[in-house]
Amino acid sequence: MAELLFLSELRFPMISTYKNKISIGITILLLASCNYFSSESIANPIARVGESYLVLSDLNKIIPDNLSPEDSTILANNYIQDWAQQQLMLSRAKLNIPEMKQQEFEDLVKQYRADLYINAYKEGLVAKSMDKQVSHMELETYYENHKENFKLNERLVKIRYINVANDYDNINQLRAAIRRFNHEDKQLLESLAITFKSYSLNDSTWVKSSSIIQKLPKITMDNSESYLKKSHFFELSDSLGVYLVTVNEVLGRNDIAPLEYVEPTVRKIILNKRKLDFIKNLERELLDEATGNKEFEIFELKQDSKQ
Structure with missing residues (x-):
């Protein structure tokens, strides 16, 4: 005991x-x-x-x-x-526990310890030596060659909206400005933004439809297609205020996502592939160097004389 x-x-x-x-x-x-x-x-x-x-x-x-x-x-x-x-x-x-099983555990522990050291060494070399810059040409080339991998699983929209109080003065001016949205309209809306409850005037960025549904009242997954249509203006209201919304562009489910939307994903894919190639080259060079300076040798196995 x-x-x-x-x-x-x-x-x-x-x-x-x-x-x-x-x-x-x-x-x-x-x-x-x-x-x-x-x-x-x-x-x-x-x-x-x-x-x-x-x-x-x-x-x-x-x-x-x-x-x-x-x-x-x-x-x-x-x-x-x-x-x-x-x-x-x-x-x-x-x-x-049987000795054979204990030996299996010991082998796993040794392998795990070796993996920890090796992976830390590899990650250190990657962080220090691997080129992490990805050019726009690289992004475009990969995207064009793998477009089918970037199909959307939900609709994307480009949208602008304003949320103001129900008793907001001169709301007709806002309606006209957010629908027309020329240079003077943009300047006007930006100057009045401090009086809005919330707003988004950046209609050049793709946004998931689910995000819009969460922000706007009365829109659900079931009725969203009747609201979120290209070049469509609509107005919603609830007890909290009035929402003036203009949809600029729409991409449907199963459409190919634009590069600007999937660029972070494409960049990550390219860097991961570059990392794998970097490590593969590192391992090959290390083995070649060890072989060249006789640090690594393979010995010819001797045949059993009884065979």
Whole structure:
């Protein structure tokens, strides 16, 4: 049976900004054995399960500098209990899981550790050395060659709208300006924008129809097609105000999304492909270099004489 030693009481009289200077008063409770661990071989031991020790430096890592002595004690004791439970479960697991299965786990752990180091190294090289600039020509070329991959799953609209109070003065002027929307109209609406409850005059940007439905009253997914039509003006009102809306352009579901709308996605695809090529070249160059300087060799297998 694994032996367990743990703190029944842990006091922190003073918290220093340097955790290795924490003063600790310890009372040790022995649960399963009368054997006491030796501090000669283990520096500042706090608890033990079998041959595994928890030391003071482990506690220092998890205790923030700004905790009160009471909170530090609670945190430390909880950590010790969790550590002891983990060690006990691990020791029981090793006793009951077949060695072959344990070896599989060890192999997975080694592979995972290797992957962590390798991936961190690759990401560092990518961040430092890979060209992350994507030209407009690259964007257009990829888009033109893969247009079918960018079909819309909902309608897009280019729209402008104004939301004003129900008693807004001279609303007819606003109606005419947002429908006609010439240079003078734009200047007028921008000068009056401070009096609007909300507005959007940028009708050159594609927006999802679902976003418009959320902003405007009385429009639903079922009736949206009767409102969101190309070159269509409509007016809506509710208890909160009046909405003057002009739809500039519309793209339907299953239409090809314009490049301006999917540009962030296309850019990400190009950079991901460039990253894969960069890493592939890196791996090939590394192998070639190691082979050239005899750091990497493949030995010819000897045939079994009995075969």
